Amino acid sequence: MVKLDSVSFSYDKPSSDNAPRAVREVLKNLSLEISEGETIAVMGASGSGKTTLIKLLLGLIKPDSGTVDGMGTKRVSAVFQEDRLLPWYSAKENVALVFSGRTKSERERAALELLAELELDAADKPIRELSGGMRRRVAIARALAYGGDLLLLDEPLKGLDAELKARVAQSIKRRFSTILLITHDEDEVKLFDCRRVYRI
Amino acid sequence: MASALKKTLKAILVAAFWLAVWQTAAYFVGSELLLPTPFSVIKTLFKLIGTHKFRISAANTLIRVVAGFTLGLFAGTLLGCLTAASKLLALLLSPLRSIIKATPVTSFIVLLLLYLSPVITPVAVSVLMVIPIAWTNVAKGITETDADLLEMAKVFRLGRLKTVRSIYIPSVLPHFLTAATTGFGFAWKSCVAAEVIAMSKLSIGIGLYESKLYLETPELFAWTAAIIIISMLLEAVLVKLIERLKKW
Numbered sequence: 001m002v003k004l005d006s007v008s009f010s011y012d013k014p015s016s017d018n019a020p021r022a023v024r025e026v027l028k029n030l031s032l033e034i035s036e037g038e039t040i041a042v043m044g045a046s047g048s049g050k051t052t053l054i055k056l057l058l059g060l061i062k063p064d065s066g067t068v069d070g071m072g073t074k075r076v077s078a079v080f081q082e083d084r085l086l087p088w089y090s091a092k093e094n095v096a097l098v099f100s101g102r103t104k105s106e107r108e109r110a111a112l113e114l115l116a117e118l119e120l121d122a123a124d125k126p127i128r129e130l131s132g133g134m135r136r137r138v139a140i141a142r143a144l145a146y147g148g149d150l151l152l153l154d155e156p157l158k159g160l161d162a163e164l165k166a167r168v169a170q171s172i173k174r175r176f177s178t179i180l181l182i183t184h185d186e187d188e189v190k191l192f193d194c195r196r197v198y199r200i
Numbered sequence: 201m202a203s204a205l206k207k208t209l210k211a212i213l214v215a216a217f218w219l220a221v222w223q224t225a226a227y228f229v230g231s232e233l234l235l236p237t238p239f240s241v242i243k244t245l246f247k248l249i250g251t252h253k254f255r256i257s258a259a260n261t262l263i264r265v266v267a268g269f270t271l272g273l274f275a276g277t278l279l280g281c282l283t284a285a286s287k288l289l290a291l292l293l294s295p296l297r298s299i300i301k302a303t304p305v306t307s308f309i310v311l312l313l314l315y316l317s318p319v320i321t322p323v324a325v326s327v328l329m330v331i332p333i334a335w336t337n338v339a340k341g342i343t344e345t346d347a348d349l350l351e352m353a354k355v356f357r358l359g360r361l362k363t364v365r366s367i368y369i370p371s372v373l374p375h376f377l378t379a380a381t382t383g384f385g386f387a388w389k390s391c392v393a394a395e396v397i398a399m400s401k402l403s404i405g406i407g408l409y410e411s412k413l414y415l416e417t418p419e420l421f422a423w424t425a426a427i428i429i430i431s432m433l434l435e436a437v438l439v440k441l442i443e444r445l446k447k448w
Binding site for chain 1: 349351352354357
């Protein structure tokens with residue numbers, strides 16, 4: 001089980017040289033739990049700290065106070081709010097990049113299978129030539145390719161049409177049983193059958 | 201095809217205009233010693249190109265430029281990587297870069313001649329001219345690498361080697377290529393300047409120097425024209441190489 005207990009986090013807000021540094025609190029005493037095999041959703045307005053929460057769970061930042069437990073031994077995959085794809089690589093290469101311990105041709109074959117499952121047939125095209133929705137699916141394919149015990153999704157289905165959203169959500173659920181979904185969209189919460197919804 | 205022809209025609213017309221300006225100026229000056237005519241310079245250039253001395257001189261200078269450029273690019277890249285990776289090294293080494301950048305090339309030439317031979321001095325000067333350019337550009341490329349991509353690499357545990365190969369190198373490459381093209385011009389000019397001052401035997405620099413010494417103004421112009429032509433040809437080769445590298 002992953003457990004956040006009374007977690008707070010603030011960013012130092014850049015200000016002019018003379019003024020004291022302003023502090024912007026984005027998370028305040030947040031507590032939540034993700035048990036094995038469950039999908040939970042976190043919803044909130046822009047700037048409410050949803051992306052900060054993902055960063056905390058990934059260990060990219062440390063909380064100012066409170067604790068994050070149960071992440072130490074876990075292999076965690078993620079779909080970031082931004083696609084974070086390598087623009088100089090093709091869709092296939094971006095996905096193949098995170099596979100490990102296989103030959104290049106095996107990695108690329110596995111990447112192609114994943115991209116095909118997500119209905120992306122432009123696997124050899126450079127990222128810069130893909131539409132927003134296509135890039136999103138490459139980012140999802142990469143997260144699925146990496147695998148792991150827990151999947152963190154930050155607005156994963158943005159840019160996809162309603163029918164595709166449902167099919168992509170199914171593909172994700174087939175591969176991951178423990179998921180934390182961050183979204184604005186109530187429909188996405190339903191698509192992922194989220195057991196609990198936290199509003200922050 | 202038509203646009204290429206148009207472009208060539210335009211270039212010829214521009215060249216013809218400037219040759220006409222030169223010819224007119226030479227006519228009014230009326231002295232080959234002060235300003236030779238384009239015709240006499242071109243004639244001297246062809247005569248010069250046919251000589252064994254010119255070929256050996258050009259080859260010697262070329263070897264020095266390429267050696268200085270390559271070493272400078274390598275050293276500058278290494279320093280760029282080190283200073284981008286370590287704040288302490290950046291603090292320690294940055295005065296060195298400022299000094300190299302601010303020192304006039306002639307000071308370097310004269311100073312280096314105290315320790316090095318006239319054959320090696322032009323190479324060392326080229327190295328020193330290229331180092332800060334490569335250093336600054338590579339360090340900038342590394343520090344400006346997309347932090348989001350580096351975070352992604354951390355999350356997906358890409359490891360150091362994969363992160364360098366798939367993120368850092370493609371991010372730094374455009375900066376490195378800018379450094380290469382700019383640095384090459386600097387290496388070439390500083391090498392010839394060093395050859396003139398160091399009087400490096402059988403070099404383009406000494407060819408220039410001797411023409412000036414014996415008041416052979418058409419030859420002086422011809423050597424200069426040869427320098428410009430070789431430099432432009434080499435830059436074109438470098439640009440082609442860079443384009444290939446970009447595609448790769």
